[in-house]
Ligand SMILES: Nc1ncnc2c1ncn2[C@@H]1O[C@H](COP(=O)(O)OP(=O)(O)O)[C@@H](O)[C@H]1O
């Protein structure tokens with residue numbers, strides 16, 4: 001399984017140009033295809049769901065072209081029903097393509113098969129099919145009753161009158177009917193049965209239909225009348241707004257991570273309901289500013305969001321972002337009226353509950369609500385994303401809690417926002433790491449401690465972890481080739497560092513881990529791949545605000561490959577042996593130059609020759625040879641690199 005590791009972040013600020021709205025992109029494409037005349041569509045979203053719609057339209061005989069390397073398209077409308085009368089369409093997991101195409105094709109007098117990924121076949125479509133059958137459409141389920149795949153056959157359409165459709169499962173059924181019914185040319189009224197959910201999405205549909213020349217008469221959110229004798233006509237050029245749901249992650253990042261973060265492409269004048277996410281954030285105490293085409297969010301003065309209890313029916317997609325924002329609130333939070341989450345890309349209520357628990361939250365899951373209480377401290381976790389782009393994007397925000405997070409299958413963001421993680425990285429600042437690697441006695445420990453003190457950072461002496469494993473192994477009577485046994489010790493090592501001392505299961509072992517036996521053992525256990533991997537996460541957990549200085553052999557290469565500063569600290573073997581000699585004599589310990597030098601050379605050879613994480617200077621590390629330097633100069637060199 002592919003994954004993406006996000007480091008703990010210090011904060012967020014900056015600007016993001018949003019990708020085009022998925023809802024507007026796919027609706028506009030379909031309307032442009034059905035319309036008379038050519039439509040220029042600017043800033044169309046580039047994503048999987050839009051690709052599925054573009055492919056389907058081409059298969060149905062609609063000609064479209066893309067201006068090279070741009071998000072600008074020209075669609076030649078067919079002025080009514082699709083010219084291709086027999087087609088087999090695969091629509092992935094794109095609900096915004098599947099539902100409206102089903103309706104349009106059912107009224108087109110052809111024979112069509114529509115299918116998608118397995119999850120698409122679990123997402124209900126029965127209410128829409130029922131609605132279409134009322135005007136005579138011939139639609140059959142080829143899998144399970146009420147779900148895709150579908151088989152549409154030519155039928156005698158009986159337009160006019162009243163069509164009833166349920167509005168309480170997905171508003172996309174109503175959208176699909178509204179967009180397709182003008183094809184009949186006869187006045188038809190659609191009546192919504194049950195409370196219509198996600199109303200703002202119907203707002204987008206009506207707005208776009210009007211731009212294409214069909215004005216629907218709306219009575220409340222219950223009755224919609226499509227006039228007779230109307231046809232879609234191209235408005236010429238359509239600009240696709242930025243995606244307001246995608247904006248929610250960045251606005252939340254600004255509200256959680258200091259800010260300001262500004263999103264460009266949506267603003268006060270947006271036709272997308274999800275811009276009201278900004279209002280919800282404001283209710284949580286965030287500072288929000290808006291222009292015609294931008295929104296900006298900053299953290300509350302207190303630094304922490306306020307606990308909330310909100311009905312989020314009007315912003316079902318952006319509401320997911322609030323579930324994760326609840327991890328940064330000052331009390332228990334409740335998200336209400338979100339039942340539609342259960343029939344989206346995945347059962348989002350269940351998925352959200354499972355993953356929030358992984359980071360330590362207390363979650364109460366109801367049929368149509370979620371209760372979320374943040375833990376005192378977020379826990380690092382590997383987040384499963386359920387082939388749901390929004391799960392992946394939402395959980396990136398966990399990293400703003402000074403907590404690393406792994407996102408499994410990060411490419412699922414391709415559904416709506418292929419460059420999401422790049423944009424997220426551009427407006428966030430990782431907790432900095434200074435990685436110092438080098439051979440024994442080169443001065444890493446001394447320099448790292450001094451640099452950390454000067455910067456106010458935490459410090460990780462990774463060698464002491466290997467020494468602790470060796471010591472615990474010796475005490476437990478394990479042999480140094482017992483890889484599984486030593487890895488088990490490493491995985492649960494009861495080590496603690498405090499006030500410059502090292503403790504193993506509560507016992508002060510600061511001197512014991514420096515013994516010759518433990519030193520020799522450390523370099524042997526360090527060559528065992530299972531031991532190294534058992535210590536990976538533990539080492540990464542030292543990365544906390546305001547920063548970390550980490551020293552060892554593989555800090556810059558393996559543990560913190562994204563470290564902003566990488567140093568390879570070395571000195572000749574003779575100079576290092578002499579330093580070690582002095583160290584030992586000063587501590588009143590016996591020492592012999594010749595055997596120290598031999599020991600160092602052996603250790604260097606072993607550290608450099610091992611197959612996993614061998615000691616080496618990587619091209620991106622700065623070489624610091626301290627043979628002719630004192631400690632002061634070495635520390636100065638590192639600080640200069642950090643500050644430059
Ligand atoms: N230029 C220098 N940089 C760092 N340490 C130095 C330098 N010159 C002498 N030393 C001394 O070398 C000794 C070994 O350093 P240490 O930090 O224990 O090395 P390491 O962690 O790489 O094994 C320390 O007593 C340190 O004061």
Ligand SMILES: Nc1ccn([C@H]2C[C@H](O)[C@@H](COP(=O)(O)OP(=O)(O)O)O2)c(=O)n1
Pocket residue numbers: 439440441442462463464466467522523524526527551552553554555603607
């Ligand atoms: N990141 C690290 C740190 C240390 N090691 C190995 C290298 C050494 O043989 C042991 C002990 O490391 P340590 O830095 O404490 O040893 P020296 O003080 O440099 O002699 O662990 C490693 O393989 N990877």
